[in-house]
Amino acid sequence: MMSKYEKTILNSLLDKYEKSKSFTGDNKVNQKFAVKITSLFSQYADHSNFEVFQSVNEAVDLLARKKLVSAKINKAKVCSEVHLNMNEIDEVYQYIGRTQKRDINNAVIKLLDEYKDKNEILKRYCETQAERIKSNKSIQFFNNDLPEYENLLLAVDRILVVDSETFLRDFSVRIFKDSKLFEHISSKVINLLFEYGDFPEKDQVLENLNIIKNPTYVNCKGAGTLIISEQRIDLSALRSDIAISSSMLDDIEKIEITGKSVMTVENLTSFHTADSRDIFLMYLGGFHNRVRREFIKKIHRQNPGVAFYHFGDIDAGGFYILKHLQRQTGIDFRPYKMDLKTLKEYRDYAKRLTDNDRDRLKKLKGSEFDEVIDYMLDHNCKLEQEAIHF
Numbered sequence: 001m002m003s004k005y006e007k008t009i010l011n012s013l014l015d016k017y018e019k020s021k022s023f024t025g026d027n028k029v030n031q032k033f034a035v036k037i038t039s040l041f042s043q044y045a046d047h048s049n050f051e052v053f054q055s056v057n058e059a060v061d062l063l064a065r066k067k068l069v070s071a072k073i074n075k076a077k078v079c080s081e082v083h084l085n086m087n088e089i090d091e092v093y094q095y096i097g098r099t100q101k102r103d104i105n106n107a108v109i110k111l112l113d114e115y116k117d118k119n120e121i122l123k124r125y126c127e128t129q130a131e132r133i134k135s136n137k138s139i140q141f142f143n144n145d146l147p148e149y150e151n152l153l154l155a156v157d158r159i160l161v162v163d164s165e166t167f168l169r170d171f172s173v174r175i176f177k178d179s180k181l182f183e184h185i186s187s188k189v190i191n192l193l194f195e196y197g198d199f200p201e202k203d204q205v206l207e208n209l210n211i212i213k214n215p216t217y218v219n220c221k222g223a224g225t226l227i228i229s230e231q232r233i234d235l236s237a238l239r240s241d242i243a244i245s246s247s248m249l250d251d252i253e254k255i256e257i258t259g260k261s262v263m264t265v266e267n268l269t270s271f272h273t274a275d276s277r278d279i280f281l282m283y284l285g286g287f288h289n290r291v292r293r294e295f296i297k298k299i300h301r302q303n304p305g306v307a308f309y310h311f312g313d314i315d316a317g318g319f320y321i322l323k324h325l326q327r328q329t330g331i332d333f334r335p336y337k338m339d340l341k342t343l344k345e346y347r348d349y350a351k352r353l354t355d356n357d358r359d360r361l362k363k364l365k366g367s368e369f370d371e372v373i374d375y376m377l378d379h380n381c382k383l384e385q386e387a388i389h390f
Helices: 004-018 051-063 084-098 101-115 122-136 146-159 168-176 181-196 202-208 246-251 269-272 290-302 316-329 342-344 355-363 370-379
Strands: 034-036 069-073 078-083 217-222 224-228 233-234 242-245 250-258 259-264 279-283 307-311
Touching: 004 034, 004 051, 004 069, 004 078, 004 084, 051 069, 051 078, 069 279, 078 084, 078 146, 078 290, 101 122, 101 146, 101 224, 122 146, 122 181, 146 168, 146 181, 168 181, 217 224, 217 246, 242 246, 246 250, 246 290, 250 290, 259 290, 269 279, 290 316, 316 355, 342 370
Parallel strands: 259 279, 259 307
Antiparallel strands: 034 078, 069 078, 217 242, 217 279, 224 233, 224 250
């Protein structure tokens, strides 16, 4: 049975080889690959720990006798370095039971070819990974588990065609015949979708794509009337809002806007405190998926000439949500109190930017928000919607 010391030595040597130009065939000179024993086993240099010293020496001696490595050993039998024997590289892989990286890459390339034309997100992702493999770089969201990797690609393929709100476990059963499998890979799915797709916030990617954990609602209040199954509900006559389940949105026959405008609100507290006497207000649960977007578009179609606004945080997330609303609905949503004047007025309540905030704001340059973004970057500030008086 192979010892843990043998395994550590050989894995370390193979890691170095697989990251080298020798592996890619780009080397102009013969490369040698070595590891220092004390860098792998710190206790080896501890003279009082004879057990580790002896076990490491036995492992090195065994590997040397098998001609898988060569070693530098002094007269005191202290081993300083171990070198990989490149003439026996295939035997090294076989001995340790490790699949060759070239074989893994070929299997991954086959999967990338299979999924690259499924949708635009997978196309961008697969093309990028193919280039990374050519450059001997790591494959994003892959940890040498090919079955899991194929499940990841399959999930990204199928999730983009979900056209109605679906519970997370139901989606998992539908795709994998396992109610828990999708949850195990969901963080990788989210990261891939967010990096290669177009989503305003990472923590809302699944909801944007109709994958939910619990039933969701759209909260409405203010200057409007809903007609549901021939029942007329005058929101302006109510003291507060009503919550409509997403499954019921398609049952709404007509929405009559009786005020001056329609406004979506990013945060729930701001929605509840907003004055809605002349406005039809909607809180979308922090995200807008296809079902909610169709509801908004129905309002737009049935109320031509009504202005649409979005009220959100003065930060990268707020700007991204507004731009996403504009793109996905085709409606000219205008920002409400998301400008430089508002930021300056409530400057005392501002928070500092994170590094991620700065990166995202810089990517938004060249938009309608340039003036406020420049100020935010120069003055290291952002403002949450709750601080702003409606």
